[in-house]
Amino acid sequence: MKLIALLLIFSITAFGQNSLHLRLQDANKEALPFATVLLKKTTDSSLVKGMNTDENGELRVTKLPLGKFTLTLQSTGFKPTKIALDEISADTQIELGVITLQPLSTELAEVKVTATKPFIEKKLDKTIVNVENSAMAAGNTTMELLERSPGVIVDKDGNISLRGKSGAAIMIDGKISYLSGADLANYLKNLPADQVSQLEIMANPSSRYDAAGTGGIINIKLKKNSNIGLNGSANATLAQGVYSRQSTGVNLNYRKNGWNWFGNGSVVNRKMLERNNLTRYFRAQNEVWENGFAFKNENQTTQLKGGVDWYYSKKTTVGILVSGNINQFTLRDGLNQTVQYTSAGTALTRLNTFNNVGNPSHNYAANFNFKHSYDSTGRELTIDVDYARFVDNSGSNLRSQFQRGDFSTLRADSLLLNNANSLVDQYSFKLDYVLPSFLKSKWGTGLKSSYVKTDNDLRFQGKNDGDANFTFLTGQSNHFVYTEQIHAAYLNSERAIGKFSYQIGLRGEWTVADGLSQAYTANSKDSTFHRDYAQLFPSAFLQYDLSKNHSLGLNYSRRIDRPSYGDLNPFVFFLDNYTFKVGNPMLTPQLTNSVELNHTYMGAFSTILGYSHTTNVITEILKQDTQARKSYQTSANMAERTNYSLGFSLPIPIAKWWSTNNDIYFNRAELVGKVENANLSPVNNQFYISSNHIFTLPKAYRLEIGGNYFSGGLESAFVFGAGGALNLGVQKTILNKRGVIRLNAQDVLLTSNPNVFIKYGDLDIIVRPRQDSRVVRLNFTYRFGNMAIKGARERATGLEAEKSRVKSK
Template sequence: MKSYSLLIAATLLAFSLLTPAQAQFPGMGGAAQPKALPGTAGDQSPKGSAKLIGTIVDSTQAKAVEFASIALYNKATGKAVDGTVADDKGKFALTKLVAGEYRALITFVGFRNKTIDNLVLANGQSLDLGVIKLSSAVKTLEEVTVTGQAALIEEKVDRLVYNADKDITAKGGDATDILRKVPMLTVDLDGNVSLRGSSNIRVLINNKPSTIVASSVSDALKQIPADQIKTVEVITSPSAKYDAEGSGGIINIITKKNSLQGLNLNVDSGVGNRGSMLSLNGSYRKGKAGFTIGGFGRGIYNTITKTNLDQTSEVNGVSTLTRQTGNGTSRGLFGQYNLGFDYDLAKNQSLTAGVRYGVRNMISPQDLVTQLFTNGTPSSISYRNVDTRNLSGTVDANIDYLHTFKPQQEWSISTLYSRNDLTNNFNADLLNSTGALTGRQKNLNGNVNQEFTVQTDYQTPIKKNQLLEFGAKGILRQVNSNYEYLLAGPTGEYTTEKNGTRGALLYHQNIAAGYTSYTYTTKQRYTLKGGLRYEHTFIDASTEEKGTLGIGNYGVLVPSVNASKTFKGTTVKLGYNRRIQRPGLQQLNPNFNTANPQNITIGNPTLRPELTNNFEVGLSKTIKKTFINATFFGRVTNNAITQVRQPSDTLAGAIVTTYQNIGRQYAYGTNTFANVAITSKINVGLFLNAFYTSLTGQTTNADGVAEDLTNTGINVSGGTFANAQFGHGWGAQAFGFMQGSQVQLQGTQGGFGFYTIGIKKDINNKKGSVGLAAENFLSNRFNIHTVLNSAQFNQVNDVYLYNRGIRLTFTYKIGKMTMDAPRKKAKSVNNDDVKSEGGGQPAGGGTPGGGTPR
C-alpha cells in the first residue's frame, strides 16, 4: 500500500503541474470567498486569543455544506475583520480573534444567507456555535427549485430529476414501477422504456453501465428494487462528457447511499398475489473506510397471458391464413447482490471499489393452437407446448480513484469490467389432435457479452463563472453467441439433421473517445454549456456460416449545446445535440428463434449505427404553488435501426421479424407536466406526452421485390399522480397512466393502461413502516390490440393481460448511526452505449408469455 500511495502521489504531482491556477467557481456550486479580509494571510490586523468554531449543515437533509463561506463583522463598525471557508465536513474555525462584539454572515450558493448576531468573544475563550442550519434557496443560478415540490421534481440545464424516494406504492416492486411515473418516460407492460417516443435510450445505474442493460433494458429493470431508488435523472440533451450513444437520451437511476458512521442493516420485504420480495442491505463505516453489502431477491408468479392472432400472408400467389390462440404464464426469480468498499487515501483523495452480481431466471410456458387455411381451405391444425427459459448472470467490478484539488477542480480515473452470461432457450413438444406427442424441437442459445472500460476525466473552474472539462475513454467489448436448432421424434436423441441448424457469432467492438466541454454562467443568470466529442469505433465480426462480415470501422463527431436563462421564476432552455445508436446484442444475434413458428425472430449482425439530431426548447415556471414545465422537441434519425417483418418463403403462413438499417425517422412533439402543492402535505401532478412521427424506408420482400414503406401518425400518452402525508406517520399515494396506440413502420401497436394506489404507516419512530398497495384492481384484464400490415401480409394480434395485484410491504432499519458529512467519491465509468431490446414492439401473438420476442 505504501508503494501504491507513493505512485499515486508522484502521478498527481506531475498532473498538477499542468493545471491552471486555482479559482473559485460559485456559479457551479463553489463558494465565493471574502476578499482580503483582515485577519487572513497577509493582513496585519491586531491578533487576540479568542476562537469561534461551528458546523454548517443543510437544514433539509442534515448533511454538511462543504466549503461554505463565513465572514465575521465588527458589530460597532460594520466592517469585516476575518473570514474563512468550511471544510468538506462543514466545519470551520476562526482563531486569534480580538475580544469584542461581532456578527457572523454565512453564505453558500443555493442556500439563503444566514446571519448570527450578538456574538461576544473574550480573550482565551472558544465559542462553539454548534450546528448551523442553512435553508435552501428557492432559486439558484443553474436550476429552478420547485416551490413546495423540491422533493419531487428538479429542473436543470440538461436534465430533469425525479426524486423517487417518496413513492410508497412502489415498495415490493421494481424499477419499472418507478419509471412509469417519471415525466417524459413511457414504460410498457413488458418493461420496455421509451423517451419521447424513442426506445433508443441508454440506462445507467449510479452513473455506471452494465452488460445486463446492454442485453435487455426491460430485464435489467426487473432486478432493481423500487424502494432502493433515490432519484431518476432524465437527460434529454446530454453534454459531450457523456458517451455519444443513446439517440433518444439517457436515463440515470441513482440508488440510495449511506453517509453515516457506524453499523446499520435495512430490511425490506413484500408479499402479494403476483410477486414477493426480500431485501437486506447493510453498511459499516469507521473513520476513513466504509463497507457495504446487500442482497435483493424477487419472485413473480400468477402472471397469466392469453393471445389471439389472425394473420394473412401471400407468397408466390399462395394465400395463407393463420389463426392462433395461446395460453401462457410467467414465473421468475430475480436477484442482485453487491459488495462495496471505499477508502479515503487522504483528505482530498478517495478510492472506491465494488462488485455486483445480478441473476435472472425467467420461465414462460405457453400452449399454442394453430390452424392454417390455404387459399381459403383448411389445410392443417397443430398443437404446441412451449417452455421458454431466459436466464442470465451478470458480474460488474469497478475500481475508481478521485483527486479533488479544490471545489470544482478534480481529476478521476475509472475502470470497469462487466460480463453477462445470457441463455435464451426453448423446448417445444408437438402434439396431434388427440394430445399424442409427435415430435420435439429445441433451440439452445448461449451468449457472453463482456467489456472492459477505462476512462479519465478532469475539470477545473476558470475565473468565477466558467468550468472546463475534458477527458478520454476506451472500451473493449466482445460478444459471443452460440446457437443450435435441434429436432427429435417423440423419443430418441436430438439432432441437427432435417433442417436443424447450428452457428456462432463473434463480434468485437472497440471504441476510443475524447471530449471537451465548457460551461459559462453570467450574473444575469444565463448559462451556456457547449462541448465536442469524437468517437471512433473498430469492428471485427464473423459468423460460423458466412465468415468475416466485413463491417467497416467508423468515426463520429458529436457536438452538443445547452443554454438556459432564469428570470422572475421562469427558466427557458434551448438544446441541440447529435447522437449515435449502435446495435445491441438482441439486434445482432443471428439465432433463428422459432419458439412460435408463425412468428419467427432473427437478428442481423451486419447492422450499422444510426445517427440522430435532437433539438429542444423548454419552459419551466413556478406560479404560486404550481410548477409547470413544457418542452417542445424535434428529432431526425438517419439510417434508423427498425424492426421489419415479412412473410417466410419456406414456412407457410409464418412472419419473420428482423432488424434493418432502413430509411429515416422524424418526430416532433411536446412533453408537458404540472405539479400543484395543494397544501404543504398534499400535491397532485399531471403529465402529457404527444408527438407526431413519420417513418420511411425501403426493404426487399419475400419475392425479392423492393417495397417502399411509409407510416405517419400521432402518439399520445399521459397520466396523473397524487401524494398525501397525514399525521401519526400515515401517508397515501395514487397513480394512473394511459398509453395510446404507437405508430410503427408497418402498422400500430395497441395502447394500455396502468393504475395503482397505496397507503403506508411509519412505526417505531420511523425506524420501520408497513404498507399496502393495489394495482389494476377495477378490471380482470385488458387488451393490447396491435395491427401490422404490408403489401404481403396482414396481422391482427390481441394480447390479454391479467395483472390485477395487491401486495403488503414491511421495512425496518436496525443499527445505531451518527451523521457524517458526505464525501466526494471516486467517479465511475459511464458507458452510454449500445442499443437495447427496448422497442416494446410485440411481433405478433403467441410469443411465449405474451411478451416481446427475443
C-alpha cells in the same frame, strides 16, 4: 503540459503579493476546523477561489486576485456569513481576526431532517423522480416504476421510449447498462424498486455522457447509505397477480475512521402469466391464422452488491465496487396454438407447440474508482476502471403436433432441441477532470476507452417421432463472435453571465468493430464484416432568465445508437414453425439530432417544444414468406424517423396536505423506409397524460393516487393502440419512524396492454398482448442503526453504454 503551462502563466499574471487571515469559532469559542471559505466577485457573485480553515479554525492565504470581492463563510450546522472586502490590491493585508458563526435554529434543523423531497423534481437538464419515499414504489419492480414515470412508455416487449422517441438508454448509477432488449427488460423486471433512490430522466444529455442513446437517457440511482456507524434497512414484499410473488432485501452500511463499507442484496421469486393472441390475415389466399399462448413464467433472481470507500485524506477517495446477479428462468409445458382458418371460418390445420425452457444466467462486475478534489472550488479528477462478464445458457425443446382442422393427426410430431450459450466480456477505462474556474468558465474534460467481446454458440438438433436419434441441424446452427473498441474524448464548458447561462460541449468517438459468423455446414464459407468509423457529437444548453419567475432554454444534441450485440447475431429463435426471430449482422448505427425549446415558470411549471430527426433508423420489423405462411421478426435500418413533441409539466400544490405532479405530452412520429419491395411510411399522433397525487394524512398516513393514459403510438414500425393504468398506494410510518408499511395496487383496471397493428406489404397482423400487470403488493421496510444524516458519495462506473447493448436472445 500545455495546459499546466497555461495555468502557471495565468496564476503568475493574475495574482499579487497580498494576504488574508481569519479564525472561525462557535458561540462557545470552540474552533471550527475545516470550514469552507468562498471568495466571490462582487459584480456577479461568481466563484473565484475556495478555501478551508485548518484544524484550529484558522485560514492564512496569500496571492489573492486583484479587485472587489466578498467572502462567504460556511460550516455544517451554522448560518452562512457574508463579508464584503475592500478592494484588493497587490499589497493589501487583510486581518479579519476572530469571527463567530451563529448556529442554525432548532426549528430549521428539524425541518431539514424531516422534510421529504417532492416525488418529481424539474431541473434545467433533467427530471428527477424521488422513489425512496413513494408508497407506489414499494414492492414494485424497477420496470413498473419506469412505466409510471413522466414521459416514459414501455411496450409489450419491454422497449422503453421517452417523450415519444424510442431508443432510450438505461444507466445504473451513472453507467450505461450493457444489457439490452429482452435481457435488459428481464433485469429491470427483477430489480426491486426498493433498491432505487432516484430516477434521472434526460431527454437531451450533454456531451459528458456516452453518445449512445438517441432517445435520451434514464439514470437509475440505487440506494447507498453513508451514515456514521452501522446502519441499514431490510424489506419484504408479498404480491398477488394471477400468481403470487415474493421478494426480500437488505441494505447494510458501516462507516468509521475513514472507511465506508456498504452492501445490499435481494432475492426475488416471480411467477407471471404471459398471454398473447396474434391474428394474421392472408387476404389473397382467403385465410386467417390465429395464434395464441398463455405461458406461466418463473423467475428466481438473487442480486448482490458490495464495496468499500477509503477516504485516504479529506481530498482523496479510493473505492472498490463488486456486484453480481444469478437468475433462473423456467417455462414448463408452455402451449402455443396456431389454427389455419378459411375466410369463412373453417379450420384447415392446427399446430400445437409445447415449449419447455430452462435459462440459467449470471453476471458479475468489478469497479475500481479514484477521486481527488484539489480544493473546495470543485476542481477534481475521477478515474474508473471496470470489468464485467455476462454468461447466458439457454436450453429449450419444442414439440410440434400437426393436426387437421378436425383434430385428426396430419403427420408425425417433430421435436426440436436448442442450446444457446452466450458469453460477453467488457473492459473499460474512464477519466474525468473538472476545472471550475478557468477563463471565467467551468470546464470539464475526459477520456474513455472500452473493449467488448461477445461469443455466441447456437446449436439445434431435431427429429420426428419414430426416429431413433436426433440429427444435428447444421443449417440452423451457428457460432458468432463479435469484438468492438470504442475510444472517446469530450470537452465541456459552462458559464453564467448575468441572466444568461450556457453549457456547450463536444464529444468524439472512434469505433472499430469486427464480426465473424461461422456456420456448421460442411464446406461453407465464414461470414465476416469490419467497421471502422469516427463521429463527432456536439451539444449545447442555453438559458436566459427573463425575470425572477420566467426563464427560456434552448437545447441541442447529436447522439448515436449502435446495434445491440444480440441484434447483430444471425441466430434464429423459434416460437413455433411459423413464427420466429432472426438477427441481422449487417445493421449499422443510427444518428439523431435533437432540439428542444423550453419555458419555465417559478422554477417548476415548464413547457417543452421538441424536434428530433434520426437517420439510418434501427427498426424492429416483421417479414413474411407468404407462400410458406411464415412470419419472422428482425431488425433493419430504415431511411429516417422524425419526432415532434409539445409537453407541459404542472406540479400543482392544491393544499398543504395535497400535492400533484402532472405531465401532458403531444407527440407526432413519422417513419420512412422500405421493407423488401414494400414502401413503409407509418405516421402516428399521440396524446399522453400522467397525473400523480400525494395526500399527507394525520397519524403518519400517506395516500398516493396516480395514473396515465396514452392514445396510441409508434414503436419501431408497429402502431400500438390506446392504453393506460390506474395505480393506488397507501403507507403508514410505525415503530418510532423506523418502520413503514405500504400497500399498493398497480394497473387496477387492467388497461395497460394496448393492441399492436402491423400493416404493410403482404403483412396484415393484429397482436393482443395481455400481460400479468394487475398486481397488489404488501411491503414492510425497517431501518436500523445510526440514522445521523451524512451525505453519500455519488459515483459512476465506466461500462454503462456497453452494458445496455448486451442481448442474447
